Amino acid sequence: MRYNSDNFMKKPEHPLNGLIRKDRIPHIWCSGCGIGTVFSSCLTSIKNSGLDLNKFAMVSGIGCSGRAAGYVKLDSFHTTHGRAIPFATGLKLANTDLNVIVFSGDGDLFAIGGNHFIHAARRNMDITVICVNNFIYGMTGGQVAATTPHSAISTTTPFGNPESPFNLPLLAYASGATYVARWTMLHVRDLTESIGEALSRKGFSFIEILSPCPINYGRRNKKLPMEILKMYQENTIIKNNADPAELDIDFERGVILGKFIDKDRPTYTENYDKICRSTQNV
Amino acid sequence: MNFWRVPLDTNEIDVVHGEVHIIDDRCKGCGYCIEFCPRHILEFSLQFNAKGYHPPVVKNFKDCVNCHYCEVICPEFAIFSVEVDEPPVV
Ligand code: SF4
Ligand code: SF4
Ligand code: SF4
Numbered sequence: 001m002r003y004n005s006d007n008f009m010k011k012p013e014h015p016l017n018g019l020i021r022k023d024r025i026p027h028i029w030c031s032g033c034g035i036g037t038v039f040s041s042c043l044t045s046i047k048n049s050g051l052d053l054n055k056f057a058m059v060s061g062i063g064c065s066g067r068a069a070g071y072v073k074l075d076s077f078h079t080t081h082g083r084a085i086p087f088a089t090g091l092k093l094a095n096t097d098l099n100v101i102v103f104s105g106d107g108d109l110f111a112i113g114g115n116h117f118i119h120a121a122r123r124n125m126d127i128t129v130i131c132v133n134n135f136i137y138g139m140t141g142g143q144v145a146a147t148t149p150h151s152a153i154s155t156t157t158p159f160g161n162p163e164s165p166f167n168l169p170l171l172a173y174a175s176g177a178t179y180v181a182r183w184t185m186l187h188v189r190d191l192t193e194s195i196g197e198a199l200s201r202k203g204f205s206f207i208e209i210l211s212p213c214p215i216n217y218g219r220r221n222k223k224l225p226m227e228i229l230k231m232y233q234e235n236t237i238i239k240n241n242a243d244p245a246e247l248d249i250d251f252e253r254g255v256i257l258g259k260f261i262d263k264d265r266p267t268y269t270e271n272y273d274k275i276c277r278s279t280q281n282v
Numbered sequence: 283m284n285f286w287r288v289p290l291d292t293n294e295i296d297v298v299h300g301e302v303h304i305i306d307d308r309c310k311g312c313g314y315c316i317e318f319c320p321r322h323i324l325e326f327s328l329q330f331n332a333k334g335y336h337p338p339v340v341k342n343f344k345d346c347v348n349c350h351y352c353e354v355i356c357p358e359f360a361i362f363s364v365e366v367d368e369p370p371v372v
Contacts, residue, residue, distance in 0.1 A: 002325075002327060002328075002339040002340075002341065003327060003329055003339060004304045004306055004327070004337065004339055004340075011303075012303060012362075012364050014303075014305065014359050014362050015353070015362060016359055017359075020359060025308055025358075025359060026307070026308050026310065026333065026358060027358070029357065030310075031310035031311055031312050031335065032310070032312040032314075032357075033357060034357065035357065036356075036357025036358055036359075037314075037354075037355055037356070037357045039357075040354065040356070040357070040359060041354065044354070185355075186318075186355070188354045188355055189354065192354070225312060225314075226313065226314075226317060229314065229317075229318075
């Protein structure tokens with residue numbers, strides 16, 4: 001029987017061990033859940049950025065993805081449901097040197113916290129929002145979400161979903177985000193690069209990552225995790241600068257991935273300094 | 283390494299070697315590393331880890347090219363590779 005040997009000459013550590021709370025690993029996410037991959041990619045981008053780790057803060061809301069704040073060995077904040085963005089906004093305004101990352105799920109960011117998302121994008125708050133989109137409320141048992149496709153069965157839509165799902169990059173763009181990208185957790189190298197880019201630029205950055213929830217979406221819709229990853233591999237098209245209006249998710253037709261928006265616009269802080277702190281007001 | 287057509291400069295190219303490390307008790311047996319390793323050098327172990335999953339084992343140490351894909355796709359921080367000069371003999 002083959003087994004993993006302990007006799008390597010020297011035993012190196014996992015390269016991300018310094019950024020995770022090792023005592024809390026294995027984490028709570030189910031086998032095959034994509035959140036762990038997205039989380040790991042985000043940590044790699046933070047590590048590769050070369051920025052001072054004391055200047056990072058990670059903020060999460062509620063839900064499976066929201067657990068990320070509890071596993072990262074950086075300043076982090078696990079907030080109330082849907083409110084990750086307002087907390088992040090507060091952190092950023094109180095200490096503009098911080099790199100603030102919001103790591104949360106589609107339900108938390110776009111249903112419970114939808115209003116906060118559009119207004120932070122409108123204000124062009126200088127934060128990076130990473131949204132793990134698994135098309136379902138995973139933690140609460142698989143209820144229909146604002147991102148669930150029509151064809152999907154959930155505990156609250158046993159015959160299919162009559163509601164139309166959000167096109168998240170279009171929503172982000174229309175609200176005023178200055179960086180918008182979409183990847184899947186299988187495209188992890190592009191994702192890591194994209195998060196790095198988002199961290200290094202100013203303004204409101206949004207990255208959507210399609211990710212499997214094998215337990216509460218896959219099982220009910222008869223999709224094994226490996227089949228979902230194969231679908232990410234075969235039914236996606238990378239098209240940078242695609243028109244946000246054509247980014248509806250339809251795996252039959254092919255889902256468009258890439259970086260869609262990367263533009264400059266004054267951030268909230270810049271406008272605040274210019275308008276409220278200018279000499280004539282003092 | 284087996285090539286479909288031997289590249290002309292095959293003698294001049296240094297193939298990078300990697301050494302894969304697996305932290306058995308972190309693994310949840312999703313199999314992503316096994317499926318997506320471009321060299322197909324991993325397989326499920328017959329053994330169980332502490333949580334009752336089958337972690338991957340390396341079936342062919344000398345073929346790892348240190349691409350790190352297993353490391354980046356793993357949701358569990360359970361596998362990683364490091365560059366080595368010679369293919370490891372384990
Ligand atoms: S319920 Fe779904 S989203 Fe939550 S940890 Fe399990 S697989 Fe991941
Ligand atoms: S580093 Fe690349 S070649 Fe080596 S085991 Fe991992 S995926 Fe396979
Ligand atoms: S990807 Fe990670 S969790 Fe999945 S089988 Fe490989 S080592 Fe285990």
